[in-house]
Amino acid sequence: MKIVLIGYMGSGKSTVGKKLAEVLGIPFMDLDTEIEKQTNTSISEIFSKKGEIYFRRIESEVLKKLLSQSESYVLATGGGTPCYGDNMAFMTKADLMTIYLKTPLDVLTSRLFLEKESRPLLAHLKTRDDLNDFLRKHLFERVYYYNQSKYVVETIPENIEETVEKIVLKLF
Numbered sequence: 001m002k003i004v005l006i007g008y009m010g011s012g013k014s015t016v017g018k019k020l021a022e023v024l025g026i027p028f029m030d031l032d033t034e035i036e037k038q039t040n041t042s043i044s045e046i047f048s049k050k051g052e053i054y055f056r057r058i059e060s061e062v063l064k065k066l067l068s069q070s071e072s073y074v075l076a077t078g079g080g081t082p083c084y085g086d087n088m089a090f091m092t093k094a095d096l097m098t099i100y101l102k103t104p105l106d107v108l109t110s111r112l113f114l115e116k117e118s119r120p121l122l123a124h125l126k127t128r129d130d131l132n133d134f135l136r137k138h139l140f141e142r143v144y145y146y147n148q149s150k151y152v153v154e155t156i157p158e159n160i161e162e163t164v165e166k167i168v169l170k171l172f
């Protein structure tokens, strides 16, 4: 069983992914963490020192390497992963269960406002309204890719267990 979680920053891919992997008894992998391990550099540092284009190239390489593993896994991708290069086409072709974790804009805004400093694409946004406007437009562009996932699961804010249960019901 190869499960790939897709969705915007702050949609809970890593938190839900860890719990889902635990319930299914299979390994959990996080694409950003793997990129950091393989480059020995934090995501923020990659963005600031080498730029986004470089990050997207490494992201695609590490993604394809992780997906090619033969064992079962739950993989949490980054919010931009499906939207660049042939990543989404690659994930739809392969024998994978792609799941889009759909989270309302206001929930994303509240969560991301608290942690925007650590996110290279959001750190420049000053107020909650600026962030909300940016997210609305960005999400609109990205949803085209997210919706190519095999399944769409609406996340239940602050209830990881219930979100995991909804995913498990789709799988069996």
Ligand code: S3P
Binding pocket: 007, 008, 009, 010, 013, 032, 043, 077, 078, 079, 080, 081, 119, 120, 121
């Ligand atoms: C990004 C999302 C981040 C990380 C990078 C770029 C994006 O991952 O890959 O900062 O383009 O949405 P998370 O969605 O895990 O925060």
